[in-house]
Amino acid sequence: MSIPVIDIFAGPGGLGEGFSSLLDNGRRVFKTILSIEMDKYAHETLTLRSFFRQFEPNKAPKEYYEFMKGNLSLNKLFESYPEEAEKAKQEAWKAKLGYDKKSVKPEEVDKRIRGALKGIGNWVLLGGPPCQAYSIVGRSRNQKTILDANEDERVDLYKQYLRILAMHNPAVFVMENVKGMLSARSTESPVFEKVHNDLSDPVKFSDDISDEVKKGLNCPGYKIYSLIKPVEDYDQEGNPVFSAKDFIIRCEDYGIPQTRHRVILLGIRKDIDTKPIILKQTSKVSLSQVVDDLPKLRSGLSREEDNYNNWHRNIANITSNGAMIDMDEKVIQEIKKTIKKLKKAQNGVGRKFVKYHGNSNSKPYRADWFLDENLDGVSNHISKSHMGSDLHRYLFSSAYAVTYDSSAKLEDFPSSLLPEHKNVNEALKTKKFADRFRVQLKDEPAKTITSHISKDGHYYIHYDPTQCRSLTVREAARIQTFPDNYFFCGPKTSQYIQVGNAVPPLLARKIAEIVLKLF
Secondary structure, eight states, X not given: OOEEEEEESOTTOHHHHHHHTOEETTEESEEEEEEEEOSHHHHHHHHHHHHHHTSOTTOOOHHHHHHHTTSSOHHHHHHHSHHHHHHHHHHEEEOOOSSSTTSOOHHHHHHHHHHHHTTOOOOXXXXXXXXXXXXXXXXXHTTOSSBOTTTOGGGGTHHHHHHHHHHHOOSEEEEEEEGGGGTOBBSSXXXXXXXXXXXXXXXXXXXXXXXXXXXXXXXXXXXXXXXSSOOOOBOTTSOBOOOGGGGEEEGGGGTOSBOOEEEEEEEEETTSOXXXXXXXOOOOOOSHHHHTTSOOOOOEESSSOOOHHHHHHHHHGGGTSSTTTTSOHHHHHHHHHHHHHOOOOTTTTEEEEEEOOOBTTBOOTTHHHHOOTTOSEEEEEEOOEEOHHHHHHHXXXXXXXXXXXXXXXXXGSOGGXXXXXXXXXXXXXXXXXXXXXXXXXXXXOBOOXXXXXXXXXXXXXXXOTTTOSBOOHHHHHHHTTOOTTOOOOSOHHHHHHHHHHSOOHHHHHHHHHHHHHHO
């Protein structure tokens, strides 16, 4: 019998995917029985993936792959397998957990959870309450040093998680959030200190449950463990003692090809006498190891007709428009070599599905994880469109990275290629945002994939100068370790946001292996 999993604030389902992917004799060890997400397109992605998991591993129907190739609509896919589609729709619930008028009532949440569990007592709660309020960038943007739940309900959204722990007593929980949580302060106390303390005794600290209801609850509380450091000490109440930084997982140390640093807490119900092992560090995985085999594309063109000839002309113009006057000589030579190598990309700017049979010279790291023999290509692989002036910046940046194995700072740019922003001079003086055009280096883990990739490709420039573009959704998904048969629904902007907000499934799978040992 599979171990039940409930995933709240699920996003596109990265945590749940990692747990669901763990197999024993070809059968799934963990089964997601309920996932809750408020965003329309992330919910569509969740529902589709739930449909995929209604079938035995490696036995998804051919119609699923026809959908991924764009040959079948989602409605037609679901009509082909109505029973599996209905189960998927029951599992993936579009609902907002929160405190405003659009939020679902707690009673409905409890009803759904009880209905999904069907009396099972030992199960796993997953989830990462929205993190924008805690993130360092978000606090800086909003000029907030003290977070107030009265001004931003996201500050207290973890209490929705807390309430479910108190009411439904999962055996284990896994909570993920941004590293900025450790430095954030609320009007009451440091955020992490309060969250950690509240999670240890959900009934006592849950404000959303009346005193009368609390009297009937029997949740014994939770011991909170680090996933990267073994227990060395306990407090007087028998709780493991860790410092805040012991909860920061540096993903690049655990086989994830990006420098993503996140806070992850593992809670074990106090009546369960066991403690977890920790994650094993591995050698670092570079960006090229997970994206180099993907079909090559060119960038799109904005503000003029998008075709290869115009694209080539725009790029080649860098040799005659004065941009090279004060450019580094070695970079000039690399740019000239690149222009000579430019050729019409077979797949152009990409499309909803790009057919290919892999790179015969190389396969991605963990090909067993990423590739699906039933899928002779990749979806969600379409490049962004850029202005001609930005193409020159991308070309310079990627050629600089090839030459010096580092991403150019603004001070390295020739004057003619400096962006036309009011604060460029200030950035040059203070070196603040000096890397606003960042190449993701070929032989290093990528920088953190965030939802911001949806708005700005400048920070996610592909290392190959001949492609002269930013990363596609599929490349970002590879960096986040989503397998190629994971399809992201909605417009491209939403796809980027979903990928950026997710927990890397391959990291979640490694956590699932630890949780399985507890069970």
